[in-house]
Amino acid sequence: MSYYKIESLEQYFKHYNKSIREPRKFWGKIAEENFTWYQQWEKVVEFNMAEADVKWFVDAKVNIVKNAIDRHLARRGTKTAIIFEPNNPDEPALHISYNELHQRVCKMANVLRAQGITKGDRVCIYLPMMPELAVSVLACARIGAIHSVVFAGFSAAALATRISDSECKMVITSDGGYRGNKTIDLKSIVDEALQSCPSVQTVLVAKRTHERINMRPDRDILLQPQLDAASDNNVAEIMDAEDPLFILYTSGSTGKPKGMVHTTAGYMVYTAYTFKNVFNYEENDIFWCTADIGWITGHSYILYGPLLNGATTVMFEGVPSYPDFSRFWEVIEKHKVTHFYTAPTAIRALAKENIDYIQPFPLKSLKVIGSVGEPINEEAWHWYNDHVGGKRCPLVDTWWQTETGGIMISPLAFITPTKPTYASLPLPGIQPVLMDEKRNEIEGNQVTGSLCIKFPWPSIARTIWGDHQRYKDTYFSTFPGKYFTGDGALRDEVGYYRITGRVDDVIIVSGHNLGTAPIEDAINEHPAVAESAIVGFPHDIKGNALYGYIILKETGESRDRTNLANEINMMISHQIGPIAKLDKIQFVSGLPKTRSGKIMRRILRKIAEGDFSNFGDISTLLNPEIVEEIKDGRI
């Protein structure tokens, strides 16, 4: 019996039980039957959770790119690996076959080696969503260099911090990038960042916008001439299962960014396995994840997961609003996309627009739709399900984190019955537990608590680059012996999980612990509301009271604000209870968000408290200008 693909709900429970009772057998069999190894492991897993020490497939030798590309060539050489859809819809899309991807990655790998990059060196990739980004990532992995992709929208300061922290030897960038009707001048951002990054010896520059750039002759090299001259013969590096594959920085709300380190074999096995099962991927499906490769979602489900399964993956350079709000739907029709994976922030933004942007598109090619990044509120869930999924595509609400490497709790498409706002059941191998304030495990159903995972899984991050103590303190010390996710969750009567938000954001009102997600969900049910965020502020009697920031839909703009506020509070009262009513409501035109679409509650909390000093670094925000507006409108 093979464990790689789950075919029914009954089989899910069987596999799940097997994975808990005999994790070594379960993952050992999956690893053995579905990947190519230079050498097998001595042990499937070895760990000490108290020390935050986890190893999978101990002593095995492997190369992830051999598995993601080379082994498909015989059968799928001419199949499209990557569809590149440019920002400008008039520019033709590119179809890069597995053969061509292989050739491009081998050439790039040879260029990197010629520039002195060897196994273990860190390479910072600061590229927009262009084919060279995928090729660079895979070329690093092929020669054992550790890639550190930094989202090409981050400032020079944010880039410099990330380059310095892991002492990157090289930066791969481009002259610029396109996003909607904007052109971003990446090279000059790199130049500025590198003033404080002595570790960088070489900058490889790809061309995209062909704008004029400055080249520093002793450091900067144009990429294309090097690729043209390079051989496409390249022997992949033999990697140890636990050799670092990449570093990816998570900003976190406080402190310096954490360089999460993922290693080779466990990440490979788990991203491939979850891609196959969560999305019920079948040969010839066209998978489109709209994330940027600068986030973990892009690493695991634009590149590694799909390519390890020999899939066709879409890489989109643009934004959902350019040239207009139909762009996503046009791309789905154009490439006959079967799987569409996006974030609630995008769904809410699109749902807010006129329905005519989506109505004309039948979207019949779609089979599965997915959500990631934040709790998806009920209204957005239904809009996505009805208008995009046509009520026939399963909607998989996938909960996971940069630190977890792959999807942890999610319905399996066509197998797990879905329930709006519930991420539902853990993947095989994942043992979630809910913990109370006294650090005891909460048994039974219909309970809420802090979400922890009590057994390691193959793609758990192994450390924070250069700071294992911080890794231990952040994730393994709050609940000793367990991985603490930082999220709160509810387990319903049948054992489905619903993520209620970050536990740091829990607000204690008159002694009641209130998660942010369920209250925001209730607010968003109001027909005039597009989106909302709530935070706590000090209150003499209740300890804390709730402050709501609310974005109205176009249709709500003309309504009387006092009436609206009353109606919203009535909805909250009805759905959650009077305890969760908002003391203050501020109508805003936007919410401060990270570049990956998460609400920055830290800033909203400060404004609600009336503390306008020291908002921390807001340069990594998508919309820093909104902070002033919200501050000025505070009530």
Ligand code: 6R9
């Ligand atoms: C993959 C990714 C992780 C945090 C996570 C949680 C939130 C992600 C979610 C979700 C509810 C979902 N989150 N997916 N919350 N439902 N389906 O987003 O990684 O950027 O590290 O963020 O995002 O709070 O802890 P990352």
